[in-house]
Amino acid sequence: MNKPLEGILVLDFSQFLSGPSASLRLADLGARVIKIEQPETGDICRSLYVSNVVLNGASTIFHAINRNKESYQADLKKKSGRENIYQLVKEADIVIHNFRPDVPKRLGIDYETISKINSQIIYGDITGYGKTGPWRNKPGQDLLLQAISGLTSLSGNYGSGPVPMGLAIVDMLAGAHMVQGLLACLFRRTIAQKGGRVEVSMLESIIEFQFESITTYYSDGGEPTQRTKSNNAHAYLGAPYGVYETKDGFMALAMGQIPVLGELLSCEALLNYPEVSSWYDKRDEIKETLSIHLKTKPTKYWLSILEPADIWCAAVLNWNELLDEEGFKVLDMIREVQMSDGFMVKTTRCPIQINDSFLESNIGAPMLGEHTKKINQEFLKFSYE
Numbered sequence: 001m002n003k004p005l006e007g008i009l010v011l012d013f014s015q016f017l018s019g020p021s022a023s024l025r026l027a028d029l030g031a032r033v034i035k036i037e038q039p040e041t042g043d044i045c046r047s048l049y050v051s052n053v054v055l056n057g058a059s060t061i062f063h064a065i066n067r068n069k070e071s072y073q074a075d076l077k078k079k080s081g082r083e084n085i086y087q088l089v090k091e092a093d094i095v096i097h098n099f100r101p102d103v104p105k106r107l108g109i110d111y112e113t114i115s116k117i118n119s120q121i122i123y124g125d126i127t128g129y130g131k132t133g134p135w136r137n138k139p140g141q142d143l144l145l146q147a148i149s150g151l152t153s154l155s156g157n158y159g160s161g162p163v164p165m166g167l168a169i170v171d172m173l174a175g176a177h178m179v180q181g182l183l184a185c186l187f188r189r190t191i192a193q194k195g196g197r198v199e200v201s202m203l204e205s206i207i208e209f210q211f212e213s214i215t216t217y218y219s220d221g222g223e224p225t226q227r228t229k230s231n232n233a234h235a236y237l238g239a240p241y242g243v244y245e246t247k248d249g250f251m252a253l254a255m256g257q258i259p260v261l262g263e264l265l266s267c268e269a270l271l272n273y274p275e276v277s278s279w280y281d282k283r284d285e286i287k288e289t290l291s292i293h294l295k296t297k298p299t300k301y302w303l304s305i306l307e308p309a310d311i312w313c314a315a316v317l318n319w320n321e322l323l324d325e326e327g328f329k330v331l332d333m334i335r336e337v338q339m340s341d342g343f344m345v346k347t348t349r350c351p352i353q354i355n356d357s358f359l360e361s362n363i364g365a366p367m368l369g370e371h372t373k374k375i376n377q378e379f380l381k382f383s384y385e
Contacts, residue, residue, distance in 0.1 A: 001357045003030025010094040015043045019098035021175030028350035028359045033069040042368040056343040071366035076107040098126035120195045122185040130201040142168040149206045158227045174205040238279035239286035248298040254312035267293045339364035
């Protein structure tokens with residue numbers, strides 16, 4: 001299939017996760033992504049390990065988030081390296097970086113410089129905390145952003161202390177917001193022949209992610225967030241919302257009417273809460289009652305009662321269990337991608353379908369500097385190195 005962004009050239013100066021996650025999605029959509037890496041070390045994410053698993057000399061994160069890209073080495077601290085990059089900029093449609101605010105100018109790739117070289121360029125700039133203010137030069141690392149943004153007060157049970165999410169959620173959100181802005185500017189350019197600058201901060205991304213909770217905070221007099229004592233899955237929702245232990249595992253219960261649950265589950269104590277307000281005011285005692293009752297039978301038993309009654313519920317699965325489920329298998333989410341040396345890596349595919357077709361690519365992550373010579377031959381009238 002012809003992908004929507006075929007013919008679009010992206011120069012990606014970013015490292016770690018936020019910027020590379022944005023360029024990965026652009027690559028999935030058909031753009032040609034050239035990853036600009038510093039000599040010798042390259043993207044620091046190559047050696048940023050989330051586990052002790054090493055795949056062909058690089059981290060699992062690097063392989064997962066840099067598939068279907070080309071690698072070009074350039075030393076931006078040298079004039080020769082910058083001049084080579086400027087020749088690429090003349091042909092590019094999009095430039096992305098996630099440096100701290102003062103770094104791009106020091107490296108000669110700030111918006112003012114790049115837009116003078118290519119007035120039609122769409123320039124994407126991800127920072128940790130924005131380009132102004134007292135936090136502007138703090139490290140934009142995911143856990144630190146989770147901690148400072150209030151996010152860690154929403155998960156876990158009351159009294160359990162701050163609980164971060166077990167994924168780099170801030171990085172991924174910032175990358176997704178960047179893609180939205182870049183695509184909007186691409187669309188505008190087709191109409192008005194005008195480039196532009198897209199700016200996203202990780203802090204703003206994770207704050208906006210909490211729009212529901214922050215709106216509630218301002219609407220209820222600034223009351224502190226109160227998680228439930230047990231089975232918490234949302235700091236503001238009433239009972240039964242949460243994850244519960246069963247006789248042989250765990251199950252999740254979303255919103256539902258407590259008396260209806262009482263009848264379906266043969267739990268008479270739940271019939272004492274007919275008022276909707278009690279599902280909030282007395283959610284701790286309701287959850288305690290549910291917690292004790294659900295431990296008496298296996299998960300499948302409860303699901304066999306609740307699902308036919310259209311109660312929102314699900315078994316809690318680990319990855320081994322999920323991968324064995326037919327509901328997962330029919331999605332065909334796992335792909336094997338191949339590096340230029342033949343090394344194969346199993347990873348996830350892009351979740352987007354267009355005209356009933358997946359956005360497919362079997363190209364793995366690039367070796368450091370793998371495409372430098374080819375790109376020089378293609379784009380550079382002459383090379384400074």
